[in-house]
Amino acid sequence: MTSVIARHQELDDNPSMARMSMLIDLTRCIGCDACTVACKQENGTPFDVFFARVLNVEAGDYPDVMRLYIPVLCNHCEDPPCLKACPNKAIVKRQDGIVLIDQDRCRGTGACVSACPYGNIILQKSEAWYLNPDEPYERDFVKPRLASGVARKCTYCAHRVDEGLDPACVVACPTTARIFGDLDDSESRISRYIVEEGKTGRVPFKLLPEAGTQPSGMYLGPMSEQDVATLGQAAEPPVAEEVTL
Amino acid sequence: MKAVRGWFGILALLCAIIPALAQEPMPTKDLYSTSSCVGCHGINAMGGLGPPIAKTKLSAEEFLQIVRHGKGMMPATPPEQLSDTDTQSMYRELENKEWKPAEIPISYKVGALLTTRNVAKIFLVVFLFAAVFGVIGWLRWVRLAGLKQMKPALRRFGYGRAIGVALQSLFVDGFLVKSLWDKNKARWFAHGLMLYGMCGLALADILIQIFNPTRADLALSDPLKLFPIICGFLVLLGVVYVMIRYRNDEFIDNGWTLGRDYLFVTLLFHTVLSGILTLAINRSTSHGWVMPIYLYHLVSITALIVSAPFTRFQHAWVVPTMIALTRVTEAVVAAGVDLGFEREPSPGRHHKSERIAIDVIQRVAPDLADKVRLRYYP
Numbered sequence: 001m002t003s004v005i006a007r008h009q010e011l012d013d014n015p016s017m018a019r020m021s022m023l024i025d026l027t028r029c030i031g032c033d034a035c036t037v038a039c040k041q042e043n044g045t046p047f048d049v050f051f052a053r054v055l056n057v058e059a060g061d062y063p064d065v066m067r068l069y070i071p072v073l074c075n076h077c078e079d080p081p082c083l084k085a086c087p088n089k090a091i092v093k094r095q096d097g098i099v100l101i102d103q104d105r106c107r108g109t110g111a112c113v114s115a116c117p118y119g120n121i122i123l124q125k126s127e128a129w130y131l132n133p134d135e136p137y138e139r140d141f142v143k144p145r146l147a148s149g150v151a152r153k154c155t156y157c158a159h160r161v162d163e164g165l166d167p168a169c170v171v172a173c174p175t176t177a178r179i180f181g182d183l184d185d186s187e188s189r190i191s192r193y194i195v196e197e198g199k200t201g202r203v204p205f206k207l208l209p210e211a212g213t214q215p216s217g218m219y220l221g222p223m224s225e226q227d228v229a230t231l232g233q234a235a236e237p238p239v240a241e242e243v244t245l
Numbered sequence: 246m247k248a249v250r251g252w253f254g255i256l257a258l259l260c261a262i263i264p265a266l267a268q269e270p271m272p273t274k275d276l277y278s279t280s281s282c283v284g285c286h287g288i289n290a291m292g293g294l295g296p297p298i299a300k301t302k303l304s305a306e307e308f309l310q311i312v313r314h315g316k317g318m319m320p321a322t323p324p325e326q327l328s329d330t331d332t333q334s335m336y337r338e339l340e341n342k343e344w345k346p347a348e349i350p351i352s353y354k355v356g357a358l359l360t361t362r363n364v365a366k367i368f369l370v371v372f373l374f375a376a377v378f379g380v381i382g383w384l385r386w387v388r389l390a391g392l393k394q395m396k397p398a399l400r401r402f403g404y405g406r407a408i409g410v411a412l413q414s415l416f417v418d419g420f421l422v423k424s425l426w427d428k429n430k431a432r433w434f435a436h437g438l439m440l441y442g443m444c445g446l447a448l449a450d451i452l453i454q455i456f457n458p459t460r461a462d463l464a465l466s467d468p469l470k471l472f473p474i475i476c477g478f479l480v481l482l483g484v485v486y487v488m489i490r491y492r493n494d495e496f497i498d499n500g501w502t503l504g505r506d507y508l509f510v511t512l513l514f515h516t517v518l519s520g521i522l523t524l525a526i527n528r529s530t531s532h533g534w535v536m537p538i539y540l541y542h543l544v545s546i547t548a549l550i551v552s553a554p555f556t557r558f559q560h561a562w563v564v565p566t567m568i569a570l571t572r573v574t575e576a577v578v579a580a581g582v583d584l585g586f587e588r589e590p591s592p593g594r595h596h597k598s599e600r601i602a603i604d605v606i607q608r609v610a611p612d613l614a615d616k617v618r619l620r621y622y623p
Contacts, residue, residue: 026605026609036623048588048590049590050590050623053623054623055598055601055602055619055623056619056620056621057602057605057606057617057618057619057620058617058618058619058620059602059606059610059613059614059616059617059618060610060612060613060616061616064612064613065613066606066610066613068602068605068606068609070601070602070605072598072601079501080501081386081389083499083501083502084501084502084563085386085560085563085564085567086499087560087564089496089497089499089502089506091499092496092498092499092500092501093499093500093501094500095500102496105496107424107425107427107428108424109418109424109564109568110418110424110567110568110571110572110592111563111564111567111568111571112567113567113571113591113592113593114389114390114566114567114568114570114571114574114592114593115386115389115390115567116389116597117388117389117390117391117597117600118597118601119391119591119593119594119595119596119597119598119601120591120594121591122590122591123571123590123591123592124590205608207601207604207605208600208601208604211388211389212385213389219605221605221608221609222609
């Protein structure tokens with residue numbers, strides 16, 4: 001794992017003012033879990049470990065109900081509490097804002113796990129694998145990629161970002177609900193997307209703003225719940241007649 | 246490390262610009278002028294580091310009592326050094342000495358403000374300030390961990406049982422620093438120098454408050470003196486180790502907290518070093534340096550405590566709390582208290598997922614937010 005984590009010292013040679021961020025459009029997400037699977041494939045995570053997961057949420061009572069899929073991954077906070085909680089300084093924040101857990105330094109203390117208000121840091125004492133541990137694929141390819149008994153989490157696919165690629169979950173999303181890029185670059189896909197959607201009154205929000213972590217990950221709410229006035233149509237949506245049985 | 250060297254410079258400068266305040270005793274025949282009392286109370290008994298004692302208002306009994314037992318920074322003088330008779334004649338000498346207010350030195354005027362009681366008052370305010378901000382910050386950390394969201398599960402698990410798990414974790418993971426012991430014994434030892442050294446200093450302070458409330462100067466062999474000195478040296482050793490590590494560890498900069506980490510280590514270093522210097526100089530003959538260095542010691546402690554909730558110092562209470570909460574969450578899931586799932590790769594994730602879901606629904610459809618369900622817990 002360490003080999004794929006570009007340390008921030010390496011970035012010092014190539015200082016950039018990048019601020020990497022991911023925007024998730026909840027209107028587009030269909031809850032297919034392709035991101036979850038792509039992430040597992042990219043990172044070779046053990047059984048039950050998901051860096052990118054999708055919350056399957058039901059809200060309200062019939063007939064006033066909604067279902068919402070909320071993809072959740074490490075928010076790579078501006079003010080990361082996991083980093084401040086780590087007693088061993090194993091968590092680093094790169095200059096482009098990506099927060100990484102150094103797998104060599106981590107001692108599996110477990111302070112960061114509680115510190116993350118989003119529950120995005122995974123720490124297991126023992127881990128299970130999908131195939132027989134002695135299968136050549138598991139033994140030679142998957143298991144050696146991860147240190148055991150240390151904390152780990154989404155890296156925004158830092159190894160891919162350094163190569164100029166999008167994270168695996170972004171590439172895999174069939175509905176392009178995930179938009180990744182540099183917020184400081186006004187020409188990046190994410191910046192243009194925010195401007196474009198802003199014209200219809202859609203403003204991105206962040207998870208648990210009261211936690212004060214200033215996440216870099218952002219969400220756009222589902223259009224079905226959006227105030228239509230902002231779309232330049234009638235201010236009041238037509239009121240459905242009450243049905244009495 | 247440059248910052249640390251800079252602080253060294255300031256310390257040196259401070260020592261240089263504050264003139265030595267000692268008054269050399271002059272050889273005269275009377276008992277007082279030839280005694281070591283002059284070092285602190287001045288040649289004319291109008292004060293030095295200690296108070297003026299010319300025209301003393303003390304009774305002869307009180308005078309003898311203070312000479313024998315010491316008071317504040319003043320050491321006790323045994324009968325072998327100054328007999329009861331000599332003490333009585335010195336008392337009469339002092340009663341007849343001329344009162345010369347113009348001779349009261351500035352060092353005493355400063356020193357007079359630093360009575361045990363005044364210093365205690367200042368530190369009470371400083372501690373309260375740090376405690377208020379420390380608790381506010383600590384509550385934020387507990388909120389991040391989602392303790393409130395875990396309440397129903399904790400109730401089923403049993404609060405007493407949860408507190409038991411937390412206390413065990415606070416002792417094993419926090420006080421004994423188990424994760425460090427498992428990983429690297431040398432690092433554990435260096436960390437222990439500081440951790441247990443500072444615990445020892447705190448314990449020594451409590452013991453001194455009980456057994457030596459006037460904080461009279463004690464002999465070096467006295468356990469109440471020896472114990473804090475040893476602890477101070479242990480902390481200093483540990484801090485020096487950390488400073489060397491900060492210099493050599495190429496990954497010490499995590500890109501976010503380095504300044505706050507340096508501040509803590511630097512302030513701790515200055516506090517302990519100035520404390521040891523105060524003690525060493527107080528025992529030597531150059532008493533003039535005691536006051537400036539003691540003042541510097543007090544300022545360092547104040548800065549260390551006031552900044553504690555904002556520097557790396559806060560790891561001392563934040564990290565054990567966070568680990569304890571992780572252990573409690575693990576125990577709750579392992580106990581299988583009807584949570585709807587059997588395993589959890591990230592302790593506390595289910596409660597936090599619920600919090601995220603409610604937060605998002607509140608934002609996109611506030612009228613539905615009171616009925617939010619997660620269909621499963623990935």
